[in-house]
Amino acid sequence: MSSLSREFLTMIARGYGLSEEQEEVFVALYGSDGNKVKVAESLHISPKALQARMTGVYRKFSVSGKGSGKFRQLQVWLLEKQQATSGKATTASTNVDIETLVEGCRENVKTFIQQRCGTMRVLGMEQPIGIGDIYINVNILEKLTGRRRLDMADLLENFNPDDFDRFGLGQVVQKRVSGLEAVQRYNKLMVLGKPGAGKTTFLKYLAIQCIGGAFQQTCVPITITLKNFAENRGQPDLLTFILGMLTDVSHADLLTILQAGRALLLLDGLDEVREEDSSRVLLDIQTVAERYPDNQFVMTCRIAAQDYTFQQFTEVEIADFDEKQIAVFATKWFCPQHPIKAERFIAKINANKRIQELGTNPLLLTLLCLIFEEKGNFKDNRAELYEEGIELLLEKWDSSRDIERDSVYKKLSPKRKEDLLGQIAFTTFIKSEYFFKRKTLEKPISDYIQNLPDVQADPEALLVSSRKVLRSIEAQHGLLVARAQGIYSFSHLTFQEYFTARNVIFAASHNPQYLEQVLHELVVHITEKRWREVFLLAAEMLPSADYLLELMKIQVDTLLVEDEKLQKFLSWGKEKSISVDVPYRFSAVRAFCFDLSFALSLARSLDHALSLDRTLSLALDLDLSLARVLDPSLARALVRALSLDRALDQDLSLALSLDLSIDLSLSLALSLALSLALDHTRALSLALSLDFSLALSFDLALALDLNRALDRTVALTSDPELKQAVHNLKAQLSDPEDNVEVEVFKQWWQSNGKAWIKGLRTVMIKYRNIGHDWQFSDAQIEKLGQYYEANQLLLDCLNGDCYVTRKVREKIEDTLLLPISS
Template identity: 45%
Template sequence: MADFDEKQIAIFAQNWFQLTDPVKGERFIQKLKENESIQELASSPLLLTLLCLVFGDSGDFPANRSELYKEGLNVLLKKWDAKRNIEREQVYKNLSLQRKEDLLSQIALTTFEQKDYFFKQKTTEVYIADFIRNLRDADTDPKVLKLDSEAVLKFIEAQHGLLVERAKGIYSFSHLTFHEYFAAREIVANSALESLVEHITEISWREVFLLAAGMMRKADDLLLLMKSKIDSIVALDDKLQYLLQTVYNKSLSVKYNHKGAVVRAFYLEHALFFSYSVLDYCSELTKALGFNIEVDPEIDFDEKLTDALEIVNSDPAECLSYALSLNLNLEPEFQKSLQNLKKQIPYPDDPKKWMQREDKTIKQWLHDLRSLIIRYRKICYQDELNDQQCELIWNYYDANTLMVDCLNSDCYISRQVRQEIEDSLLLPISEGQK
């Protein structure tokens, strides 16, 4: 079904709670507005139904996202039947809530690892048969197992909607969220953390990492494994280690009021954008680390200098004017050179010519500014990265962002491990070992 907009979400919720508790319906909508991440889920009619079930049962949403899914699935798999006085066939009735979840988890991880988001009915029935044959008192006769697995699949589809037939004989989880949740649950249940971290550079596994961290009693082992795997991505490349070392050295020269990892992230992002075109102009990692550019004029100065290099989205004259207005003890020669460059800005009143990037005068001006930034500020490097190095450093950046998102989530991590990871974030191997 198509996603709901905000108005449709409100109508759905009001209708859901209208007969039982209209006031709870109003509270539901208010709670959604207060929680952006849960509000994103509500746009899906299926997940909105789950949210209504959870809220109707407890009157609130759990802070932990994995706990939210757990409560919702508990309602779908058990309480929902009881409220509607539904009796299942014996083969399905004998499966406890935990065993139903175990079955779905086994199917989820097996198919997710194979990148099978759509899977054949016969294959799914084989997975189910493999599961139920190990249950106590199970009839292991192949014909009985086949009939039982067919029945279980049909009950899951018809009664809970967690698996659905998308085309003739082709099944999937009714929403990717459920597929990710049950895959994460299986990983945590089997302590398969080392297998999980092998997927740390794969975008499709992002939510699985976040959910697994939230499910664990203590996520220390997972986060430490992630940190080790992330560092290994660039450990053997001398040029990338040199880049991290240069970023680290630069961060030491900046007197910033926040943690060193924040400053390292800022200068790494600028290097990956302005020097190597690895990133689009973004600051996901610095934002996740709580970066605030306004607290330090020196970083603000470097930001404005590099902004002047970004032709399309900036006004070079305005950027240089602002940078020069900051109260910094710049080398006189550097300050004089910047003043001269400001006077030499070609076509200051014609931004279209800046955007064309063809004019030799503009290219020379940018080259001169870039050279000054490299010489005096030690950022915007001139050496090049090959395609493999660009891919490695992008994977490294993205995986670090994922790890920080895990640290910022509701998962439980010891203060010692959190501090250890934050202190060593984005360090070259030589500094990390110290």
Template identity: 45%
Template structure:
């Protein structure tokens, strides 16, 4: 078993001090380079005292040393505490426990010391990757909540990252073990239940947690399989036999159990077959009643919570937080990807920076589940980024939960819905996702989802003819999907949701693509202006082969939105006419996007937002053509004037004067230059008193601003007061979002003809009525 601390040898200290002197650093500076809050570990390092393994390695890397050359080589005595070293005054039971711990130490390390990750060929040391989990003391599915309580936010602002942790308070997993001696730990598929038990076993084995107890880890699946031929399954007998192989016999083990000196870790209650389940549960109850003083922890998938054990507290593993995701990535890119410490940290930092970008929020949401976080890290390691075609990542994640996770663990479940093939399971999930998402439901009653399942089952060959049987089957299918795959979860009593909103969106897009006839697409594109449909459109565009029909129908629907309101239509007519007068070689659509935001009220969120215009033509990021630069400056001057009040006029007078100083842009426009100079001349002198300036603006400010607006409207055809009301601004926002979405779909689509590309790019922000 690898030690969790290292110390420098005498020769290593000498080499380290030489390297330290070459750096000409202080110990405080070295501590900062390593990321330590104090220099105490640095002092311990140079004096040959034990230092945490990771800190030891980082000190060596900063000093450009090989840790293996610096560290004292471990001896057999370093790896364990010999039985003979137990103090004489230790009680008989403590002596017995230490004897059993030493005898069982290697097996616990072999059982729990490594992790086997999907698609990773070699085992990974648990300590090199494990991140402590958090747990909820209130079980999600047992909460008495209404759908309105769960979904308090408007759908456009829904916090997808916290979907799995709504209104929940958590404690760490170890805190829960210390707080409750009898625990049932629930968690959805791939949430880290087994790894949590392994960590408890290893930390106990290392003396870091309950060092006076004997850790025992049991896979209930293996327990059932190994005792399947016995007439009666007996947990005590099974443990006696296991320990007899390492020289600890029944009487000693029974004594340890009777004194409550064992930590019994029972993993995977949900992995038992129906035939074994009842027997094993009965045996766990018998063991707990007989040896009630011991710590006993059982893990099970969330849907297995119907199993009840007297005296047990039920907790639920929480989704990873952002800090936990970052900690996992920090370790993954070193331990799994086999990067050096600093390369791994740099890669992890890049991973997190990209993961937290707004366009990657769907992937961030998936990464809250450890099994999917591992998949995400793996993809990033190979590609150096997240895939452009997100649907492929989601497809892999879906396959992981539906098939590969159970296959990798050798679990063959007694499927209630075994007559459903994999493709039918996916089609069923697509139907549920599309129906609920179209209706704007992130959370839905159990009765509704059962009805959707029943409707699907009716379409299959040989469906149940009896209505009651159909209802029972639909409920069984729902529970099977929840228990086996964790794709649908009970978020409160009788209220379900998809485990990740990303899956609901992906399955909806998949259903749309699968049934992409003219009528279905026509209905789909009616959602083009709705923000919550954005990801579905992007996924559908990426999956369709080809995507021309979808993109052209989206453009038609955007045009319909553009003429849905007379004022908006007038605005778009002006936009086209104004943009056509600009002299320059920019793409016309980029110029239209430029003037679209320039014409909005100054306090509008999109005002002066030129990101889309820049994405259409990067030349706008350089020196602007005179027409665009002049109009931008004039709109700025008008915006400054509109925001001035009498109280702040004395402070903003210089800002107005500066905004009107546009001689460098007016060389070929003498009339406009003269008019602006006249307006400037009307302003009072900045030498006037504050009271005088305030009075002047209160008397003349509105008139003066009106003259400025009229001048730039008549001369430059900009600065119109469109007087949009709130509903019209919302339509305007929808129109902008829809055009941006169309452009993003065009860039995301994998198969589009050149004719369609040119047509859309040419007519973006133009209404073809």
């Protein structure tokens, strides 16, 4: 330890008015190695007398604190004062000297930095992982999301809860900059972020990059965990704490580096400092930043965790991961040992937008990787997956790092916190509120916490407590986040849906008599797309989903009950399914007939019938579809055409999709009746498309498809009358492959196409009971669409990870898509 000159100490002692006894102890103690026992012996006084004199010294210098911290605090100040008085650094007086000093200090702290910052280990990792092996370049938002001056209308612009990109909920569209670029741009940076956003990892990465020479290579990196500093025994000031931490760097050398502005100070976790330590820590940071302004400071804190503003610091926010960052993270996590698993993980998470939404948070993405690494897939029960993620944010993440939080909120157990979040989610979701003002949140929070012990019932005090709870939820877990000034939302729509479902189920579980009412209130939303995930999660959460599924089935059946034509349509589907001789359950055949007839009716009602025709071609003839270039609307129509069959009977949908391709029909030997029905419907759809497309341009490919469909029907059917009827229809068409006849064919079709289609319909109805022109109105088509989606939702719940008795399952499956009279 460097000593101070006795002349300087004497000058300081007399300048601060120390008594002779105080000066004697002060000069002896700070002019030597600081050993109090030796100094007491040399002065022929007791250690107790020495301590009494030093108490007076500390009072004269206004030094506060406890124990050895006061001694070191004063010592640092004296070293600085001596250097300032001499007008030069103790160990360096030229630029050459400072470069040598920095290089030596970097070498001295290298091992310390590598050990402290070179690895990370979170959650259930069996062993630490290198920062360089997993770190993903973070993006920074230079304008804080929660401080944007936007109103509700701005946030809701272009927001459609029935059909929106889930990544878009609360997504900030402002330009992002890389984390390193932000640090280079601002020499004092406050990096804010949600829990698990990667703030600590970012600081570790900066330290490793600095000590490795890839970033700020002329600076000495110094990492400080603010929680450890705040709770350090003796409550030293920040410089004293740093000096005690870096034992391989002398006090004088460190002060020289700070005065030269050659330190990279990385201060982690301001939000983790306890409330009773907060004022002292904030003052220390402010003092050091003001005393050594030329150094680089980077400090991290959770969003909404501090009201204090550092005037010199620029505040930025860590952005959520985007799809590309998720893929890079997963590749680093699983590779090089498991590259195939990395590809499967990326494919799976891209296919499930709700799970992908969770992956925008690095901590939750780590959880997803751990689960996938162990199981090779995500959990079948999504409610359990979300619950594990929420438990991680609510409880495990802070407790794993021994962090205690303050405020009224900490008096709530994790379960009670979930109950409160359930109240907030349900009251906002049921009103279609995805963004809500602070006042909207304060009411359910007040209602919930007013019965807690030690919470004042006075309205004003209750309001203050409610606001503290809201800030705690935002800061401690990030489950609620500010989207603009005074406007909040759940950080992920998935969480709002989960807590809404949880609120429904747990409210009923606390009062079984309330279950019937709650579930009846739920099923009225069965045609609303935004409630779809709530239904799926509720079915998974219930001990038995029988009653919910039965109520859903009743609600679905009543959707078309008042429309006579639609009931007639369902009766036709029932009759048709009974009439064909196939080894499949009737409900699957009804679904198949519904798909084709509904798609055909939809095609006739829309202007872009040509596109829908190509969708049918894709669904019904795979060999032709390979040559088609489709847009997303066509892909969605294909899923609509086949998904219900697949949900009911995988073998049926597989056989249909393959057998109706000529190359695979012999292999699967599908029923001749269904093959004929499929080809007839396809031929009709092609004909209709030709009819609609004449106004735009004649499509030769469609004419070729039409001829092939007719040829296939002739080839497959064993009914001579049907074979002859189709042959006669085909004979009316000229060969479209003959280029000379194209114009002739076009003219003929324009004159005779409608009559020809009518003839085709007559043949299809007479021989196969298909091809009916239902002439549904737009309102009826919309109603059929809702009915279809509701049946699909019912099946998805039935086939999800829920408990349902065999009796209820079979009853629902066997009675799907039947008219109400059945």
